[in-house]
Amino acid sequence: MSAQAAQQMGLRVIVLDSDPNCPGAQVTPFRVKMDWNSDIGAAELAQLASSITLENEWVSPSNLLLAKQLGSTVIPEPHTLSIIGDKFRQRTAFAERGLPSPRFCAISSWDDLYKAAENWGGKVVLKSRRGGYDGYGVKIVHLPINDKDLPLSEPDEWYAEEFVPFDRELAVIVGKNSSGETAIYPVVESRQTTDGHRCDVVIAPAPNVDTELTRLVQDICLSAVDAVEGIGLFGVELFSRNGEIIINEIAPRPHNSGHYTMDGCRTSQFEQHIRMVRNLPPGPTHLIAPVVVMANLLAPRHGQINLEKSVSDAYRICPNIHLHWYGKSVLREGRKMGHLNLLGDDLDDTLSLVLAARDAFWRGVP
Numbered sequence: 594m595s596a597q598a599a600q601q602m603g604l605r606v607i608v609l610d611s612d613p614n615c616p617g618a619q620v621t622p623f624r625v626k627m628d629w630n631s632d633i634g635a636a637e638l639a640q641l642a643s644s645i646t647l648e649n650e651w652v653s654p655s656n657l658l659l660a661k662q663l664g665s666t667v668i669p670e671p672h673t674l675s676i677i678g679d680k681f682r683q684r685t686a687f688a689e690r691g692l693p694s695p696r697f698c699a700i701s702s703w704d705d706l707y708k709a710a711e712n713w714g715g716k717v718v719l720k721s722r723r724g725g726y727d728g729y730g731v732k733i734v735h736l737p738i739n740d741k742d743l744p745l746s747e748p749d750e751w752y753a754e755e756f757v758p759f760d761r762e763l764a765v766i767v768g769k770n771s772s773g774e775t776a777i778y779p780v781v782e783s784r785q786t787t788d789g790h791r792c793d794v795v796i797a798p799a800p801n802v803d804t805e806l807t808r809l810v811q812d813i814c815l816s817a818v819d820a821v822e823g824i825g826l827f828g829v830e831l832f833s834r835n836g837e838i839i840i841n842e843i844a845p846r847p848h849n850s851g852h853y854t855m856d857g858c859r860t861s862q863f864e865q866h867i868r869m870v871r872n873l874p875p876g877p878t879h880l881i882a883p884v885v886v887m888a889n890l891l892a893p894r895h896g897q898i899n900l901e902k903s904v905s906d907a908y909r910i911c912p913n914i915h916l917h918w919y920g921k922s923v924l925r926e927g928r929k930m931g932h933l934n935l936l937g938d939d940l941d942d943t944l945s946l947v948l949a950a951r952d953a954f955w956r957g958v959p
């Protein structure tokens with residue numbers, strides 16, 4: 594979707610991916626046909642592209658550094674990626690900056706985990722340092738810890754975090770360009786699926802967040818971007834407990850909690866991303882409706898979809914809906930296949946309409 598925004602701004606887009614069906618290949622005919630995480634691919638891309646960016650934080654920082662040394666502007670910076678790509682380093686950067694964080698510690702043996710659980714009220718969150726997403730790589734463990742609760746990988750591939758009994762999760766999209774200009778979006782509430790840790794619905798603006806709390810949250814998010822020496826576009830996730838704010842994590846790219854901006858804000862996060870990468874002035878970030886609700890289209894099961902019918906069913910229930918389908922070829926249970934945005938005046942009405950449209954969308958999936 595960043596590629597679409599870049600093209601709309603008159604830029605020629607080249608994607609690096611060996612897969613001819615990758616979403617980027619549906620947007621642009623220009624493709625370096627190599628693995629997105631290969632050094633030769635990064636080097637070839639650097640010969641062709643003046644600016645390089647990403648929508649996936651697992652690109653190796655050393656490949657990005659190589660592209661930078663070959664003369665491309667690389668945003669986010671490889672250094673930022675190396676901090677964010679290791680959640681323990683990310684947490685350390687936030688703590689060093691004095692940002693409100695849960696207690697956390699490295700784990701070099703499972704004994705370290707038991708000790709942390711004893712010290713922190715019997716419940717800990719075990720997080721994979723690298724490669725986690727959508728809750729894969731997050732395990733909540735309770736005392737007494739049974740060996741079968743432990744992951745099979747080595748303890749030092751994980752770290753432990755205090756369990757935060759939050760009331761709700763908030764998120765903010767932040768942009769920063771190389772000149773130091775920033776764009777900060779409204780504070781939104783992100784509601785997760787009941788079965789796991791996937792984002793289900795995003796509500797903008799977050800209900801019951803007054804001006805003072807908005808300022809506090811936005812300040813924390815700007816500091817989080819500074820803590821990782823960030824330039825580009827970032828999604829910052831936070832926990833809220835009785836009005837107290839605790840930072841969860843930062844993503845160095847457009848984020849699911851910012852998909853509502855595509856129809857709900859003056860500048861979508863994807864256009865903002867490209868503006869930041871090209872060091873252009875930030876676009877306005879405010880909402881264009883009193884309420885905007887985004888509902889993810891998470892595949893209910895493996896299988897096929899009659900997309901035309903599902904789209905038509907959703908629009909028939911709610912003609913005002915904005916439907917975004919990502920063009921992924923395979924439906925897998927829980928996979929994010931697209932999302933719906935709806936603008937409205939009243940939260941309850943808007944939420945129930947978007948959920949009804951989503952039910953109608955999936956009804957046809959056998």
Ligand code: ADP
Nearest residue numbers: 695718725726727728729731754755756757790
């Ligand atoms: P991912 O990068 O996989 O999304 P997160 O670190 O955001 O992983 O964790 C996924 C979800 O797990 C969060 O949205 C939250 O619901 C829950 N979670 C993560 N850390 C904690 C914590 N310290 N205390 C309580 N719940 C947590």
